[in-house]
Each structure stands twice: as C-alpha cells, then as structure tokens.
Amino acid sequence: xxxxxxxxxGLVQPGGSLRLSCAASGFSFPGFAMTWVxxxxxxxxxxxxxxxxxGATAYYADSVRGRFIISxxxxxxxxxxxxxxxxxxxxxxxxxxxxxxxxxxNFFDYWGQGTLVTVSS
Amino acid sequence: DIVMTQTPLSLxxxxxxxxxxxxxxxESLLHSDGxxxxxxxxxxxxxxxxxxxxxxxxxxxxxxxxxxxxGSGTEFTLKISRVEAExxxxxxxxxxxxxxxxxxxxxxxxxxx
Numbered sequence: 001x002x003x004x005x006x007x008x009x010g011l012v013q014p015g016g017s018l019r020l021s022c023a024a025s026g027f028s029f030p031g032f033a034m035t036w037v038x039x040x041x042x043x044x045x046x047x048x049x050x051x052x053x054x055g056a057t058a059y060y061a062d063s064v065r066g067r068f069i070i071s072x073x074x075x076x077x078x079x080x081x082x083x084x085x086x087x088x089x090x091x092x093x094x095x096x097x098x099x100x101x102x103x104x105x106n107f108f109d110y111w112g113q114g115t116l117v118t119v120s121s
Numbered sequence: 122d123i124v125m126t127q128t129p130l131s132l133x134x135x136x137x138x139x140x141x142x143x144x145x146x147x148e149s150l151l152h153s154d155g156x157x158x159x160x161x162x163x164x165x166x167x168x169x170x171x172x173x174x175x176x177x178x179x180x181x182x183x184x185x186x187x188x189x190x191x192g193s194g195t196e197f198t199l200k201i202s203r204v205e206a207e208x209x210x211x212x213x214x215x216x217x218x219x220x221x222x223x224x225x226x227x228x229x230x231x232x233x234x
Contacts, residue, residue, distance in 0.1 A: 037170075044213065044225055044226070044227050044228050045162075045164075045170065045213055045215075045225040045228075046225070047223045047224070047225070059220075059221055095169050095170075097169075100175075105220075106158050106175075106176075106217050106220070107158070107160050107172065107175055107215070107217055108170075108172065109172050109175075109181065110172075111169035111170055111171065112169060113168075113169055114169055
C-alpha cells in the first residue's frame with residue numbers, strides 16, 4: 001500500500017525559510033517522479049513543483065521558481081521542498097503526491113495527508 | 122497557462138439521483154501524441170485529493186463504476202449515476218496536456234440533500 005507522510009510545516013515569518021519532507025513507502029520510490037501541490041485555506045489546488053525519479057530534473061510553477069527547491073534522497077525514500085523567501089501568499093497546506101512514472105509523468109495517483117505552512121508576522 | 126473552468130460551483134443531490142459536473146478548458150487538451158490528459162479528483166472533507174478518472178474516461182483502481190468521465194477537446198464531464206453519501210466533497214478536474222503549466226479547475230462542491 002502506498003503511503004506518503006508529509007511533515008515540516010509550521011509558522012514562519014515573511015522572508016523566512018522552511019523545509020518540508022515527505023516520507024514514502026509501499027512502492028519503488030526511485031522509479032517515480034514526485035510532486036508538491038498546495039492548497040491555500042478554503043481555496044483550490046495549485047501545482048508547485050515536481051522532480052523526476054532520479055532527481056536529475058526538476059520543474060517549478062512560476063509562483064515559486066527561484067525561491068523553492070525540490071529534491072529527493074532515494075536512499076531514504078524521502079522527498080523534500082526547501083522553501084526560501086516565503087511570502088504571505090505561500091500560506092497553504094502542502095501535499096506531496098506520487099506520479100504515474102519516473103519521467104514524462106502525466107498525473108498524480110496517490111497523495112499524502114499534507115502539512116500546513118503559515119507565513120505571517 | 123490553460124484555464125480550467127468548472128460548473129456548477131456547487132451541487133446538492135438527493136441520494137440515488139444522478140449528478141453531472143462540467144469542466145471546460147481554454148485550449149484543446151488533445152496532445153500531439155493523440156492522448157487527452159484530463160483527470161478528475163475528489164477531495165473529501167479533511168482529506169487529500171484522490172484520483173477518480175484518468176485520461177478522460179478511465180476509472181482508477183477501486184473507483185466505483187457509478188463514476189464515469191467523458192468529453193474531448195475542450196469540454197469534459199464527470200457523471201455520478203447514483204450519488205451516495207460517501208460521494209460528498211469537492212471535485213476537481215486537472216489537465217496535464219501542458220505539463221509544465223499543469224492546472225486544476227476551481228472545484229465543484231457536492232453536498233447531499
């Protein structure tokens with residue numbers, strides 16, 4: 001059974017940094033691209049970032065490019081999102097999700113529970 | 122980016138009755154490879170989204186056959202043949218035809234009367 005557990009959320013001041021983690025189990029982690037999707041309070045879903053199964057290729061939404069860095073440690077079956085220069089508008093629940101392939105993925109088939117990031121002074 | 126527009130914003134349905142949700146894209150979702158990368162997700166209250174339908178009409182593993190997807194080009198529909206209490210939540214369509222500009226619809230909230 002696929003299991004994804006996101007952690008690392010919390011309260012941070014504008015301009016601050018936070019690192020999210022997502023521990024994966026139940027599938028061959030290096031074989032699948034992974035992604036972060038966020039949901040602002042009471043709002044819809046927004047794709048944030050994805051990386052390939054090997055971690056060699058990363059993609060970012062325009063809203064976070066240059067501030068967020070996605071990475072993964074395939075030896076630990078863990079996905080990360082380093083969030084820098086945080087803004088109030090980054091406040092959201094951040095979900096990690098497994099994609100359907102290691103590369104050239106098309107969709108997200110399993111999602112974790114999410115971790116809340118609040119950016120406020 | 123491709124804009125995904127869902128209607129209605131909300132839906133109140135009597136158990137056992139059908140329901141239908143529309144999703145329209147600002148550009149055709151037909152990819153040059155011949156596939157259409159349109160998906161449907163359900164987010165139950167307090168839960169992460171779960172995949173229902175992939176590539177327009179394919180039910181994901183474990184999804185009941187009362188859920189069906191259809192459409193082509195820029196217009197797509199999710200139908201629930203007989204709504205059950207467990208179907209409440211917010212339904213989202215998603216396109217990944219433009220993969221690096223992947224976008225979701227705004228969501229349709231389904232409630233039980």
